[in-house]
Amino acid sequence: MTINPRINSILDEANRLFLLGKFQEAISYYDKILEENPNHLGCLNNKGYALSKLKDYDSALLCYNRALESNPNDLSLLINKVSSLRKKGNLQEALSNCDIILESNLNYNIALYHKERILLSMKNFEESIVCCNQILKDYPNNGDVLYDKSCNLVMLSKFDEALDNLENSISQGIQYKIKAKKSKIFEKLNDKQRFQSLIS
Numbered sequence: 557m558t559i560n561p562r563i564n565s566i567l568d569e570a571n572r573l574f575l576l577g578k579f580q581e582a583i584s585y586y587d588k589i590l591e592e593n594p595n596h597l598g599c600l601n602n603k604g605y606a607l608s609k610l611k612d613y614d615s616a617l618l619c620y621n622r623a624l625e626s627n628p629n630d631l632s633l634l635i636n637k638v639s640s641l642r643k644k645g646n647l648q649e650a651l652s653n654c655d656i657i658l659e660s661n662l663n664y665n666i667a668l669y670h671k672e673r674i675l676l677s678m679k680n681f682e683e684s685i686v687c688c689n690q691i692l693k694d695y696p697n698n699g700d701v702l703y704d705k706s707c708n709l710v711m712l713s714k715f716d717e718a719l720d721n722l723e724n725s726i727s728q729g730i731q732y733k734i735k736a737k738k739s740k741i742f743e744k745l746n747d748k749q750r751f752q753s754l755i756s
Contacts, residue, residue: 563589567598579606597623601633608636613644631657631664638670642677650674665691672704681708699728707741719750726754 570585586603589596604619620637627633634657641650654671657664672687688705691698702725709718722742725732736742737755745751 563592563596570599571602574602574606577609579609582606595622595626597627597630597633601630601636604633604640605636608640608643611643613640616640617644629660631661635666635670638667642670642674647674647678651678663690663694665694669701672701676704676708679711681711684708697724697728699725699732702728703732703735706736707739710741710744715745715748719745719748719754722751723754 566585566589570582570589573579573582573585583603583606586599586606589599590603593599600619600623604616604623607613607616607619617637617640620633620640623633624630624637634653638650638653638657641647641653651671651674654667654674657667658671661667668687668691672684672691675681675684675687685705685708688701688708691701692705695701702721706718706721706725709715709721722732722736726736733755736751742751742755
């Protein structure tokens with residue numbers, strides 16, 4: 557495949573704008589490339605990601621699906637599609653797509669992370685914990701996963717274990733203390749002294 561220097565320089569500019577958070581401007585550059593090369597994989601993926609940052613999940617999914625037609629096993633596209641489906645609230649479809657990824661990539665932690673969050677949203681707390689535990693085997697100090705596991709445990713009324721995981725997550729970063737303070741899930745623990753001392 558021949559490399560087109562002009563396309564590359566447009567792509568560089570698009571990616572630069574993307575990294576600056578100028579998503580709408582980045583999209584206009586991705587579109588310039590897609591006019592010439594409608595199936596440009598990197599462009600479709602990045603445009604989709606920019607659209608999802610703008611919360612335009614339907615348009616993002618159109619980009620991912622178009623790119624997946626010619627690259628059905630591209631993990632980056634598949635994960636980005638799951639993310640947009642999840643944020644859009646299409647939880648069952650997002651879960652199905654996660655399972656497809658995990659069939660051939662059993663311990664793919666990014667897919668497991670999306671799956672545990674989807675299952676938490678679907679109130680499948682036990683299954684979500686199974687995914688959390690699988691990730692924590694490889695990354696025992698992952699604050700996001702420890703926090704999500706704690707949420708699941710609260711919903712199952714396993715408060716002591718929930719507080720252990722919350723304490724571990726807070727030790728990874730103050731943001732988890734702030735999240736727990738604001739979370740409706742943790743309102744169930746407001747009367748517990750240990751919870752109050754963790755979030756104070």
